[in-house]
Amino acid sequence: MTNVPVNTAVVIDLETTGFGCFSHILQIAALGQNKSFCRYVLPKKQIHPEAQEVHGLSFNEDEGRLYLNGQPVDAVNIRQALSEFLEFLGDEAVTLFAHNCKLFDAPVLFNAMEACAMLAEFERKVTGFVDTLPLFRAIYPGLSSYSQKSLYEHFFHESYAAHEAMSDVTALKRLLDLGFQPTADGTARVTSTPKFLQTISSYIVTYPNEDSYENHEEYENAFGDDFEDGDDDGSDEEIPPPSPSPQLRNVPVNAAVVIDLETTGLAMTSHILQIAALGQRKSFCRYVLPKKQIHPEAESVHGLSFDEHEGRLYLNDQPVDAVNIRQALSEFLEFVGDDPVVLFAHNCKWFDALVLFNAMEACGLLAEFESKVTGFVDTVPLFKAVCPGLDSYKQSALYDHFFRESYAAHEAMSDVRALKRLLDLRCVTRDAICLHSFGLDYVHQVVRRRRETYRNLQSWKPMIKARSVSLNMAKRAAKSGLRVHHLRLAYRRHGLTGVYLVLQQRTADGTARVTCTPKFLEQISSYIVTYPNEDRFENHDEYQNTFGDDFEDGGDGSYEG
DNA sequence: AACAATACGAACCGCAACTT
């Protein structure tokens, strides 16, 4: 849409056979500066009952006569009406004003002019339209309704014969005069006030693009053949319901032990290289021999390296005494003692708790671990709660913020001492601590869910590669317990409908299991339709073999060579 | 490198409004 200069204003209104832009005109009324125009027109289309209800114009086909509220009116054919209308407009270029004309009057009139081969003359005389609906929305914001009727009643506290073309144009003219600052003698014209003109000019519409009225292709129902019967695929495997997210529950915090781990990497299945702990008066520290490679970035952080040939662990190239993981964990549990404790660590909710749990389980020490450790407190959200607004909640940044000094960060023993000192700050209240505690059962749930998500995600990889689904959405699906295999089951049983239903299934929090955006639903299901039988990629053993020799191995977390 | 939470902007949907 481009704006055009506003020339002499002519307010118009059409009554038609209905809503569509190809509706036939029944009445055309116009109001210029000092002259008015009105013609009734014989239609060649049926008048929609609801339209007739609105404007009261009816057509008797047998008589070929137009009636207004049951009274016959003089009507001419469309060609004559339009040519008289153009004659009425005169030779001066004009701009037509009408309410909602951008979407209604302009296209209807344009189509009629075109059908009567009068487009050239029309375009020569009419430079454009001003749609008064958005115009009034802009000038008088905040009204509850902007229908022409409501506007008139709002400004003049009286009603008029709405939907009679001539009264409509008179009413609209009166409304438009409101927008001008009338001069002393009350002779303001449409083009008189620059400010108003400026506002108006942004609501000028040009002629609608012809193309948009010609492409009326029927579109086929995309779901026409989707309702084939649910063929029994012989399998009674069920599609799992959305897996619930782990439920966090606070635990009583009696004895506190601050811990820190240095590991081979950031994954949950990383191997522990150093474990340090600090209780009330006693401390614990063990170096551990890993069975996984140390990630280079991890090594550059903590300085721990492993010589496989020697079977020796080095700290900054100095050999340190290290034991195997089972011994280290046993001694840690012995250190903890028999009275249940809560372990404190920085970001442990997503790191230390998971790594430690995974290691305990792999070493068959889970039962003992659970009997001695009731849960964890994550000090990241704890400090976010007790001193909000800091730039960073990194442990080193917190230490610097409170004590204005640094410490040997990423050496497990100095880390626990630093964290202990931070926890002894007065701002760290008992209540805040309890609020950020969580039980071992939560850790257990998170670990289980992660392993399963990882497995499920494998099945989505071909689809991600094919760009039929985003990594994000595949992760969401995997997290909810879905493998692509389940979608194929749904497809075999209930066709596309089945796939859609599974993808849109509601989770506990009321959101979609995967997505309910049509665009993504289509992308995903079209992949299923294209590859309906490739479930073999989801073979479990294949996954383990494929990823078994990975740098950081997959989901099993095994500490066995 | 792995991964959950968080936050913010873009994209998107459903609905109401408006004309006969």
Next chain:
DNA sequence: AAGTTGCGGTTCGTATTGTT
């Protein structure tokens, strides 16, 4: 009945933060 626009509420993608 047809079709656009704007508005508000979702949903998606992306960047950032914290742990080794």
